[in-house]
Amino acid sequence: DGWTPLFLAADSGHLEVVKLLLEKGADFTVPTNDGWTPLHVASYKGHLDVIKL
Numbered sequence: 001d002g003w004t005p006l007f008l009a010a011d012s013g014h015l016e017v018v019k020l021l022l023e024k025g026a027d028f029t030v031p032t033n034d035g036w037t038p039l040h041v042a043s044y045k046g047h048l049d050v051i052k053l
Contacts, residue, residue, distance in 0.1 A: 002032035010038035013047035022053065 006026040009017040018038075022028065028038050042050040 002030075002034075004030065004038075006038050007032065007036075007041060010042040010047065010050050011045060013042070013045065013050060015047075015049050015053075018050050018053060 003011075004026065006018065006021045006028060009021060031037050039051065
């Protein structure tokens with residue numbers, strides 16, 4: 001399905017985990033098999049703090 005740890009953190013709104021993964025080089029541009037990015041899923045779930053990163 002293409003869900004990476006960054007996707008799971010963005011989906012759940014775990015801001016500190018998202019920050020850590022991005023600091024460690026997680027690629028936020030990699031889409032799932034459906035074409036969604038972590039930004040899409042954070043937007044869909046209303047996690048504005050994650051989106052602002």
